[in-house]
Amino acid sequence: MRCPVKSVHNAAIPITVLPAPGPQSRRAARALEWIWRALRAWLPRLLIACLSASASQPRAWDAERMLAAAKKLSPRAVAGVRALHVAMATAADLDDDGRLQAMNQFFNRRVEAREDIEVWGQVDYWASPLEMLDKGAGDCEDFVIGKYFSLLALGMPVHKLRLVYVRAQIGGPGGTVQAHMVLAYYATPNAEPRILDNLITDIRPASRRPDLSPVFSFNSEGLWQGVGAQTAGDPVARLSRWREVLAKARAEGFQ
Ligand SMILES: [Ca+2]
Numbered sequence: 426m427r428c429p430v431k432s433v434h435n436a437a438i439p440i441t442v443l444p445a446p447g448p449q450s451r452r453a454a455r456a457l458e459w460i461w462r463a464l465r466a467w468l469p470r471l472l473i474a475c476l477s478a479s480a481s482q483p484r485a486w487d488a489e490r491m492l493a494a495a496k497k498l499s500p501r502a503v504a505g506v507r508a509l510h511v512a513m514a515t516a517a518d519l520d521d522d523g524r525l526q527a528m529n530q531f532f533n534r535r536v537e538a539r540e541d542i543e544v545w546g547q548v549d550y551w552a553s554p555l556e557m558l559d560k561g562a563g564d565c566e567d568f569v570i571g572k573y574f575s576l577l578a579l580g581m582p583v584h585k586l587r588l589v590y591v592r593a594q595i596g597g598p599g600g601t602v603q604a605h606m607v608l609a610y611y612a613t614p615n616a617e618p619r620i621l622d623n624l625i626t627d628i629r630p631a632s633r634r635p636d637l638s639p640v641f642s643f644n645s646e647g648l649w650q651g652v653g654a655q656t657a658g659d660p661v662a663r664l665s666r667w668r669e670v671l672a673k674a675r676a677e678g679f680q
Pocket residue numbers: 541549550551552563564565566567
């Protein structure tokens with residue numbers, strides 16, 4: 426098809442007088458009108474359905490399995506999962522930055538920061554996302570685990586996220602140094618990571634977190650010294666707690 430290459434708004438348009446339509450052409454016209462009305466009514470709905478299907482494609486969570494797993498825990502876990510589903514459904518239409526903000530806020534606001542010994546009666550316990558929502562409390566790695574699996578479930582590629590063990594200087598220069606865990610996001614493999622932390626609301630670039638010194642980092646695919654590119658082995662073999670939490674999160678419908 427050859428398209429007009431110039432504007433025709435100001436051109437003189439020739440008018441041809443057509444003969445009056447006969448019965449056959451009137452039927453054809455009615456049929457065309459009916460088709461046009463049907464298209465006009467249904468096209469917007471079809472477009473919305475197509476766009477929704479396309480938007481939901483990257484999602485990787487099993488809502489029914491999550492809800493069934495939460496029901497086995499407690500009404501509080503069910504309420505937590507329902508709230509998480511609302512937050513995830515909203516975040517699914519956002520870009521990476523919007524998803525990071527949404528999941529960071531969801532867990533930081535909903536979950537109380539408490540030590541494992543208080544919550545679980547153990548010095549170190551890695552809770553799955555639903556276990557944390559059931560308790561309504563968790564420590565640093567539990568927050569990181571909840572955010573990590575929720576972001577993966579939203580379709581974020583695993584290579585953009587790392588769980589990072591850090592030494593954190595609490596209380597400014599001269600303050601105490603404590604083991605801590607944060608979640609790092611890499612927009613590209615060599616980008617400066619941005620840090621999601623349950624201790625602060627903002628997601629800041631690593632250069633604005635001089636209080637944190639990375640020790641090692643890992644995700645579902647690898648384990649690294651610090652946050653560098655040098656791999657340090659298989660995290661599943663090194664971290665039995667990580668292996669357990671991976672299995673629990675999958676069983677709960679997060680992937
Ligand atoms: Ca914990």
